[in-house]
Amino acid sequence: MRVLVTGGAGYIGNYIIEELLQNGHDVRVLDSMLFGDDALEPFFDHERLEIREGDIRHIEDLSYALEDMEAVVHMAGIVGDPACDVNEQATQSVNIEATKALVETCKLHDIDRLVFASTCSVYGASELMELNEGSYLNPLSLYAESKIESEEIILHATNEKFADANDLTPTILRLGTLFGWSRRMRFDLVVNLLTAKAVLEGDIPVYGGEQYRPLVHAQDAARAFVAVLEAPREKVDQQIFNVGDNDLNYQIKEVGRIVEENVPDAEVRFVEHKEDERTYRVSFDKINYILGWEAEKDIADGVGEIKAWMDQEDITEYGKDAFRNSEYPYI
Incomplete structure (x- = not known):
């Protein structure tokens, strides 16, 4: 094709x-x-x-x-x-x-x-x-x-x-909600950002935490x-x-815990926060049943590959414009 x-x-x-x-x-x-x-x-x-x-x-x-x-x-x-x-x-x-x-x-x-x-x-x-x-x-x-x-x-x-x-x-x-390493890397996604903070700062700030996100x-x-x-x-x-995957419907606080488990010496820190009202759990039965498609990678895979890349490339900053969609002028 x-x-x-x-x-x-x-x-x-x-x-x-x-x-x-x-x-x-x-x-x-x-x-x-x-x-x-x-x-x-x-x-x-x-x-x-x-x-x-x-x-x-x-x-x-x-x-x-x-x-x-x-x-x-x-x-x-x-x-x-x-x-x-x-x-x-x-x-x-x-x-x-x-x-x-x-x-x-x-x-x-x-x-x-x-x-x-x-x-x-x-x-x-x-x-x-x-x-x-x-x-x-x-x-x-x-x-x-x-x-x-x-x-x-x-x-x-x-x-x-x-x-x-x-x-x-x-x-x-x-x-x-996307996560994982890519050749065009983004750190404005929850798993990726928490991983970067864990690697560079030893800090995993979770805002709110009760809200659900489906991840892929x-x-x-x-x-x-x-x-x-x-x-x-x-x-x-x-x-x-x-x-996405039914097993990848996570509360943000659970995401923080997974990052903590996969980045040595980093700790989760919970912060009261009510600004983001989005919360939703999603069924992925249809794509699995009709197309036979299913996810192959979980959050731990994403955290591990991002950490390995940051270590290998000596990434010392996650806030660069190139890593965030919102930092570019859309005209």
């Missing part, structure tokens, strides 16, 4: 590129390179990879990138609550308007499949035991709202039939995107899948 990956130089994107190439697909990347292209360096000379720098908001960049492609994995966007709050107009443009343009351009280019990266944060705050893909959505942030609107754009627009275009098969993946390793998330692309059309057409 010939696959375009928007945002392919990102935290999950580079893992998707690696998985697609390993599975024999031809890959093209469209990325603004806001965070650079270092995450793609291991694949620069790969004969089945083409890298294009461009902006998903520019129709000419989209159209050019979609030429001769069969499928799209749409990762590009402003990711995370703090980053989306930096510039609300930019979030509207990048996360919503660009999605509209992408869908229409996919139709013009007879793209067969579109897989969209959404988030489990669309569930917001819920007292239900486990939320599934049909549960009520309760977004508590601009980021979550932008993902819901994009989901609706994709599913509504691709439901329409066009006589002169192939039917576009869309699939929505709602990702759990970035590499496992990448495998889910490829699994959808390679699945029979009838299994994934117009479908929404939560991406």
